[in-house]
Amino acid sequence: MFPDEPDLFFQSTDQFFALANGSIALSVNNRLWLFDSQKEQFIPVQHPQRQTVKLLGLLKDGRLCVESFSPAASNEPIVLETFDGTRFQPYRQIPHEVNPGPDLAFVYEAQNGDLWIGGPSGLSLFREKKWQTFSRADGYPSEGALCILEVSYGKVWVGSKDRISGYDGKAWADIGAGFDRVNALAKRRDGTIWCASAGGLYRYIDGAWVINGIEEGLPSALVYDVQEDGNGWLWSCTARGPGIHHPDADVDPPKTFLRPSDESAKVRVDEAVTFSFYARDKWKYTSADRLLYSHRMDQGQWSMFSPENFVSFRGLRAGVHRFEVRGMDRNCNVDPQAVAVEFAVVLPWHRDPRLTASIVVGVLAAFSFAALAFNRHRRLVRSYAEVEKIVKQRTRQLEVANQQLLHSQKMTALGTLAAGVAHDFNNILSIIKGSVQIIEGNLGNRDKIHLRLERIKTMVEQGSGIVKAMLGYSRVNREPPESFIVSEVVGQSIKLLGDHFLRDTQVVLEAVPELPRAQAAADLVQQMLLNLLLNARDAMEGQGTVILRIGELMDLPDALVLAPAKAGAYVFIAVQDDGCGIPPEILPRIFEPFFTTKSFSTQRGTGLGLSMVYEFAKEMGCGLRVETMLGKGSTFTIIIPAARVPVSA
Incomplete structure (x- = not known):
């Protein structure tokens, strides 16, 4: 698909653009290539005058603005043409007083009609038929311009060697710094802004630039250009060929965790509190060392995402604070549930007026309670002997009542037995009475008298046994x-x-x-x-x-x-x-x-x-x-x- 000629390779000045008809125009070594979707390969395009063609940018109507020149010519005015994917047409000639440098980097027509041109040596604006060149004296924070992007109506971002600057129509502002040459800027249909640099492909989110490198699948960390085509695909032009961003390859956000801390839930106001955190990517597309973190304190503003996995705070006011942190992978999937922890910052006791007042009140209250307790103790000592005496008396009464209750039950049972025994005694007495009457009538008959006396003796012994048994039952025995x-x-x-x-x-x-x-x-x-x-x-x-x-x-x-x-x-x-x-x-x-x-x-x-x-x-x-x-x-x-x-x- 990519031109396979051995002498073709990307350089920092090479770019590619998505044309209005959906095709891709590519500049490699000052040669124009056009992507043929039917053959699925790049086809070289020849200029009618055999001029060298350099791609510079898209105009509002979707035509491609190019610079045509002869390599042998020098000190000639810059001639701009347009290319619509089929033919070239003249567009504009840049005057000598506008000097963007020997290599024109871009031409851009904004939605409000402003025409921007930039190069390694300067940045110029054509507005209301007048040219204006920006320098540090005009508030422009960099030197030269390598690429431009209209982020909203009348507002542009300009990339240079090491930074990105923003212009709102009146003044300049610093958008980001620390880049290793900003080669291109692009804004997708979803509103995300991308930056192609010599150090990787960056994405702008919440005030921070998130880098995508070889670890995320880029063919090379050296990225010359980035564009979105008509199908919504994001193309990156790298030193090892083009690459396509696949946002759906990883849509799951990482899970964020706070590491256990040795610090107490209470921190003194003059001490620093440090939090350490980490995250895990669900499918491990992003390694742990490439995850990014954003944090905030007490529902404040979220910090910019950065790879730092710890943060320290000092000088927090006394009171309860809430720290939150969330993780994000390089595909900008943000953990929707930030992990949070609450902690208290306390004043030293000698500096806390409320505690000092509480101590004073507590001491006074302690003396008052001590006096009350002493008086109460004296009253308790006096009444303790009386209470103990009453308790002993009640205990003795309960013991006596319990013994009487048990004895009463035993007597009840004994009465039940006596009712049955009475009949036995009546029989015994009847036999004894009858025997006595027989003896009285037979005083001369010794044998009959002896027989009746034996009968009386037997009945007496039987009655004696019954009496002994009942006496034993009624006796309370507490012997071992x-x-x-x-x-x-x-x-x-x-x-x-x-x-x-x-x-x-x-x-x-x-x-x-x-x-x-x-x-x-x-x-x-x-x-x-x-x-x-x-x-x-x-x-x-x-x-x-x-x-x-x-x-x-x-x-x-x-x-x-x-x-x-x-x-x-x-x-x-x-x-x-x-x-x-x-x-x-x-x-x-x-x-x-x-x-x-x-x-x-x-x-x-x-x-x-x-x-x-x-x-x-x-x-x-x-x-x-x-x-x-x-x-x-x-x-x-x-x-x-x-x-x-x-x-x-």
Whole structure:
């Protein structure tokens, strides 16, 4: 596509332009080449008078302005012609007093009719049929002019060896400096401004010039010209051939990050605060060292984009500040979400009047509170003894009330037992009375008298056993627990139930032949067992079968209500009834004090029976387990740590 003749190569004075018909005109070594879109190659164009042709710029009507001259001629006036892609026509002759230098760099016709010409030695303007030459004395900040661009109506930018200057029709301003020869300026349809220089292709954005070099795909960093053709393609003319800018190759902006800082969120007013930042290109088209950054403080003006990835601030006013930074790649994709951090600049405490005043107020307040605290402490010391005395008194009263409550429950249970035992005593007394009457009628019959005396003795012993069992139940024992035989305690408890209890409720005892002794208070275990037996009778409404199981456990079962103390083995007493069972919703509350389900039944309860069982078991280190099923009954198990010496049951 590009002319492949070996003697053709771009120089700094060579240019190319997009003509009105959409073709590209190219000047290489003072020869004109025209791009043939059908053949997709450059075709040489011959001047009618065999003159050498140099491309200078486009006029308002789209024609190309060229300089035609003979290489052998010298000191001849500059002759300008136009070329429309097909033929050459005369245009204008530049007078001798206007001296842009030996090599005319450009001719440009602005939209307001101004005609600009420039060269290495000067810059001139033709306006209202008059020529004006600009120098430093006229405010022009450079020497000579190599290219020109109309950025808006009546305003132009002029490029020279090392800078770009702007003219608004009245005065000059510096647009940018530090370039390595500005060869061409171009403005695209999207409003972006581009600069071709000996150091790369620059793009102007937010007051800064962003360079594109070999790293971004340019054939060479030495760029002679840049133009946009009729199709909207941006062409760059480099020392290694033309290049086309592809803005859609990278449309994703980089992501900006702030590096973690060792500095505190608070900075003293006389200290400098430094921020370090970096960015990552999404597709890594732009390397990290070629990304650019812009920052601002407290919603102020954004700084120009630069490759510096850190910034320091000093002398900030006291208060809260907000720092923001955003990254940009070489395709001018700007991170839309700037990363921000807030920090506080504080005055030294001795320079902060508010803090000093606060300290003074605080000291005065501290003295006031200290005085109040001292007086209050004196009052508290005086009242502490009285409060402690009242607390001890209330504690003793609560302990006495608790003991009375438990004893009352035990007496209630004892009264229930007494009702059944009374019937047994009535039978015993009836037998004794009958035996006495028989003896009175048979005083001479020694055998009959002896038989009736034995009968009376048996009844007295039976009544004595019942009395001893009830006295043991009513006695409050707080002696250390000793080992006892479980089967004996169970047997005594059954005797206490009496014939009245056993008449309607059948008690079945299932005992293991040989059991270890249990380590607990026997009288408390008996009270627990009697409460469970009475509770089982009530669950069956006075009729049914209660199964008493006695056995040994080596391992504790699951779902314990109360875990026993650790021991090598355990003896258990299980009371099983075939009553109605316990509903799941009230099962967790059955051991609560005063909780009862008999409040509205014919058998009213106090709600302390199972609570007393729980408290006694907890006091002795025994365990409790409850198994229940609605409609089938419940099983309450007392688990007692076993002593080491086994005995017969």
